[in-house]
Amino acid sequence: MSFADATQFWNERFNKAEFIFGKEPNEYLVEQTQKYLKSGSKVLCIADGEGRNGVWLAKQGMQVVGFDASDIALAKAKQFAQDHQVEIEYSFSDTDSFDWQENTYDAVIGIFIQFADPVMRARIFQQTHKALKSGGIFILQGYTPKQLEYKTGGPSLIEHLYTEELIRSLVKEFQILDLCCYEKELNEGARHAGMSALLGLVAKK
DSSP: OOOHHHHHHHHHHHHHHTTTTSSSHHHHHHHHHHHHHTTTTTTETTTTTHHHHHHHHHHHHOOOEESSHHHHHHHHHHHHHHHHTOOOEEEETTTTTSOOOOTTTTEEEEESSOOOHHHHHHHHHHHHHHEEEEEEEEEEEHHHHHHHHHOOOOOOOOGGGGHHHHHHHHHHEEEEEEEEEEEEEETTTTTTEEEEEEEEEEEEO
């Protein structure tokens, strides 16, 4: 999918008054941030959408950079940040057009970035490793194939979903601090609601 196609696809979804994934941060992100990150850390949020995760991180004292391929989502995210009196450096980019600066971030965050097909996914993991400082943390949350049974969010294509084996193969250059598959009820707006089959990863460069 080209950048223009991605923009059209996501703009159609985000072009609503409501926040389609809610306004609260992802629970796994909150738990792992409290364990591994500290105020003042420079954090990159991949495809931050309407800003629920980036704004929460900024409220914890993080220096947040984010991007998304939907300019409609970014407008909502910027207003959300303003409402919460935090500043976030947002770019209108997709994962391939974003400027992944080397050895720059204390953490990179990927929450439900399962728009990525296997080839794009591999590029994202490589770019994430490059962009992290030594000792930097990668926090990832996604759906496992069992999510196709629950149908409570996420992609319908199995190749976009995560297995533990797949993630291990993608983070060989990292030290895995946490990798878990589990089932839990999510309440993240209309798009992520109900019992869900999840994978969480924390990995260190």
